[in-house]
Amino acid sequence: MNIEISYALVAGLSTVLGGLLLLYTHLKRVNVRYMIAFAAGIIISTAFFEMIPEIPSNTLIVVGVGFFFIYLLEKIVLIHACKEEECSYKYHNVGWFSLLGLTIDNFVDGAAIAAGFLIDPLLGVTVTIAVFSHELAQGLSTAIIMRDIYSNKRILFALLIAALLTPIGAYVSRFFPSMIFNNILAFAAGSFLYIGASDLLPEAHEKFNWKIILSVFVGVAFILVAGFFLE
Numbered sequence: 001m002n003i004e005i006s007y008a009l010v011a012g013l014s015t016v017l018g019g020l021l022l023l024y025t026h027l028k029r030v031n032v033r034y035m036i037a038f039a040a041g042i043i044i045s046t047a048f049f050e051m052i053p054e055i056p057s058n059t060l061i062v063v064g065v066g067f068f069f070i071y072l073l074e075k076i077v078l079i080h081a082c083k084e085e086e087c088s089y090k091y092h093n094v095g096w097f098s099l100l101g102l103t104i105d106n107f108v109d110g111a112a113i114a115a116g117f118l119i120d121p122l123l124g125v126t127v128t129i130a131v132f133s134h135e136l137a138q139g140l141s142t143a144i145i146m147r148d149i150y151s152n153k154r155i156l157f158a159l160l161i162a163a164l165l166t167p168i169g170a171y172v173s174r175f176f177p178s179m180i181f182n183n184i185l186a187f188a189a190g191s192f193l194y195i196g197a198s199d200l201l202p203e204a205h206e207k208f209n210w211k212i213i214l215s216v217f218v219g220v221a222f223i224l225v226a227g228f229f230l231e
Ligand SMILES: [Zn+2]
Pocket: 105, 106, 109, 131, 134, 135, 138
């Protein structure tokens, strides 16, 4: 198995890990929010400090395309970090339709990991860390939404399908022409910015607590320190 596919597999499976943590442990809601805040710090700083600096200026416009694509996708299919009470009226939507949204996102994540490795192995590792942490947060928040309607088995099955799309995205992207890898990276950077700032941060701040802010900056510091040492 190629390295990018194994990394993508591990990062994708964190979606399932998030679901398992929520369904089978007694995680306190406030601790879930610390984890989501940390993940927000990680993906936003990965996009700003690791991915965007690698993108050639004529491709930067694709960052905006990724941002708005994920915005549309989420507002239509309702995936990442949705607040329970506000999702309740759309319960009928939280089924195969939201699974579709999850899988598209995981596919993009996998392609981004592969593109990262192709451009620079260290970038590949950083993108993997970013995918791992936000997918963990996504697994947690999807399980929060779905647990009142579906059995644990069904939730985990849905998360597993989404998870497997990450290595599939990494695998399929090897058939893409190498000149579009910068575009994939830019697209994923835009999607990371949207997910981090529009989904994860508001969910983490559902109630105010200064330790939430601290968790965000611990995530930011983690990426800065990792970037420093990896180089
Ligand atoms: Zn994702």
